[in-house]
Amino acid sequence: MTLSPSERRREIVNLVMARKTVALDDLAAHLGVSRMTVHRDLDLLEERGLLRKERGGATAESSLLFESNFHYRMQNDLAEKHALARAARALVEPGSVIMIDDSTTTLLLAEELEAIEFVTVITNSLAVCEKLRAHSNVKLVLSGGSYNQNLQAFYGLICEQSIAKLRADWAFLSASSIIGLSLYHQDQEVVRMKRALMAAAERRALLVTHSKFHTRALNHFGELSEFDRIFIDDGLDADSAAKLRQAGIAFELVHGQNTTRTETK
Amino acid sequence: MTLSPSERRREIVNLVMARKTVALDDLAAHLGVSRMTVHRDLDLLEERGLLRKERGGATAESSLLFESNFHYRMQNDLAEKHALARAARALVEPGSVIMIDDSTTTLLLAEELEAIEFVTVITNSLAVCEKLRAHSNVKLVLSGGSYNQNLQAFYGLICEQSIAKLRADWAFLSASSIIGLSLYHQDQEVVRMKRALMAAAERRALLVTHSKFHTRALNHFGELSEFDRIFIDDGLDADSAAKLRQAGIAFELVHGQNTTRTETK
DNA sequence: GTCCATATATCAAATTCCGTGTTATTTTGT
DNA sequence: ACAAAATAACACGGAATTTGATATATGGAC
Numbered sequence A, B: 001m002t003l004s005p006s007e008r009r010r011e012i013v014n015l016v017m018a019r020k021t022v023a024l025d026d027l028a029a030h031l032g033v034s035r036m037t038v039h040r041d042l043d044l045l046e047e048r049g050l051l052r053k054e055r056g057g058a059t060a061e062s063s064l065l066f067e068s069n070f071h072y073r074m075q076n077d078l079a080e081k082h083a084l085a086r087a088a089r090a091l092v093e094p095g096s097v098i099m100i101d102d103s104t105t106t107l108l109l110a111e112e113l114e115a116i117e118f119v120t121v122i123t124n125s126l127a128v129c130e131k132l133r134a135h136s137n138v139k140l141v142l143s144g145g146s147y148n149q150n151l152q153a154f155y156g157l158i159c160e161q162s163i164a165k166l167r168a169d170w171a172f173l174s175a176s177s178i179i180g181l182s183l184y185h186q187d188q189e190v191v192r193m194k195r196a197l198m199a200a201a202e203r204r205a206l207l208v209t210h211s212k213f214h215t216r217a218l219n220h221f222g223e224l225s226e227f228d229r230i231f232i233d234d235g236l237d238a239d240s241a242a243k244l245r246q247a248g249i250a251f252e253l254v255h256g257q258n259t260t261r262t263e264t265k
Numbered sequence C: 001g002t003c004c005a006t007a008t009a010t011c012a013a014a015t016t017c018c019g020t021g022t023t024a025t026t027t028t029g030t
Numbered sequence D: 001a002c003a004a005a006a007t008a009a010c011a012c013g014g015a016a017t018t019t020g021a022t023a024t025a026t027g028g029a030c
Helices: A005-019 A024-031 A035-047 A070-075 A078-089 A104-115 A126-132 A157-164 A188-200 A210-214 A238-246 B005-019 B024-031 B035-047 B070-075 B078-089 B104-115 B126-132 B157-164 B188-200 B210-214 B238-246
Strands: A021-023 A051-054 A057-060 A097-100 A119-123 A138-142 A145-148 A153-155 A168-173 A177-179 A182-185 A201-208 A219-223 A229-233 A252-254 B021-023 B051-054 B057-060 B097-100 B119-123 B138-142 B145-148 B153-155 B168-173 B177-179 B182-185 B201-208 B219-223 B229-233 B252-254
Touching: A005 A021, A005 A024, A005 A035, A005 A051, A005 A057, A021 A024, A024 A035, A024 A057, A035 A051, A035 A057, A070 A104, A078 A104, A078 A201, A078 A229, A078 A252, A097 A104, A104 A119, A104 A126, A104 A168, A104 A201, A119 A126, A126 A138, A126 A153, A145 A157, A153 A157, A153 A188, A157 A188, A157 B157, A168 A188, A177 A210, A182 A188, A188 A201, A188 A219, A201 A210, B005 B021, B005 B024, B005 B035, B005 B051, B005 B057, B021 B024, B024 B035, B024 B057, B035 B051, B035 B057, B070 B104, B078 B104, B078 B201, B078 B229, B078 B252, B097 B104, B104 B119, B104 B126, B104 B168, B104 B201, B119 B126, B126 B138, B126 B153, B145 B157, B153 B157, B153 B188, B157 B188, B168 B188, B177 B210, B182 B188, B188 B201, B188 B219, B201 B210
Parallel strands: A097 A119, A097 A168, A119 A138, A168 A201, A201 A229, A229 A252, B097 B119, B097 B168, B119 B138, B168 B201, B201 B229, B229 B252
Antiparallel strands: A021 A057, A051 A057, A138 B145, A145 A153, A145 B138, A177 A182, A182 A219, B021 B057, B051 B057, B145 B153, B177 B182, B182 B219
């Protein structure tokens, strides 16, 4: 089986992530392509901030070990994220004002908005901005701030102050990690931005894949109880689900298994 | 002679602009392509906000009649704008903080920044943002605000307040129109943004093509005397030049004639 | 400094993607 | 209901990208 260029690069990233460092010749042999091609792939991945290229091979960039890179995260659990986005779309009423955070999950919600008559979207995510810029049914408001290439979004004082000056009907957020009833994220400036979004919205919706229940991240940014609606894909293990129910947290299990193409007709 | 796709679309725009409305069949006949191709061109131009597609043809969007559309302006005097950008680049010192406005002229300055060691760029232009996002030598700060699809940039309260909170060494601006010693722009919210940029920068540089001396726009946004450096391409007529000199305005004539490819080796 | 391994540059072949026109089907306005 | 127009689907040809072979340059170990 021969991989497509993007699949091949993904495979390289996986190997680099698992082994932390990997030889160029090993990659060429494992992927069945020439050294030259591997060189070019590594150059590209270095551009994206996923790894550091060095003589004879490559090592993982620290950002990759935290799995915080946008391009990398975008690939994970895609089908589940799509399903969550489709489910959350029902909350968006024509004419309403919504906030969308910098996560790859809520980015997919942006794609769903084409179907809505008219919406105002406030975001700090450049990726969301690019998805919506051509849609004439969407009034787009960007927070601004300092650009973070790794997360494809804007942060800092400018970002937080802009958000603080706005009001929305709903804020749609995701989290990196859920431990107990608390939400975590690895990055402080992201935490500040998320707090600003949560404070500026009338109601809050959380979209998380079940994988978020099995990772850890450094900084606390909120509690499940702060959210009005919570969407989780149905890959959630029974144990975690039971604990949530026991704590009185209402959530919706969304069907979105790893069927690569499950377009609902 | 057969036109390239972009030339063909430009021709459509010119026709729509001149006639205000034009039939699809006329376009197909005049351009020597199939109806299907014209359909696809019109879809694309409608996406860009240049015209409105309607049964049997297309009509000009008002933004086009005011020549305020980004994609349209981007095509005009390209060689001259490139030359202005190259000249202005010399002002940017490594490590400095600069502001770039939403004009198509200063957008080309952004392209030139790759050569600079390290710069912080503050802008309200999404186009500038996209040019620079991948450059690791540029720290990018976006003002945020409400997105204007027609101008590919952000405006409004958020934008102005963000800019007011920042300081820069240089602001690089352009103008739609120069009448006497005054600068004009057709759009009020753009004027506000430009004033904010000018106020937030230590020094100001103006980049204008000679064609700006022969058009008119509604709103006053500044005086030539407010700028520390002024760059004009050498297509400027002797009469206008004399008047500037007489008024004691120092400016630099930049060579950049319509030689389609004058790459300086 | 030399030497060998690795990296970059260049080019031609292979492949993929994009633009186009044809035909078939659906939609729209009268 | 009808005709004109718009859209959808498909296939062809050419442009652009990707790839690996080769040649050249660079870097580190000694």
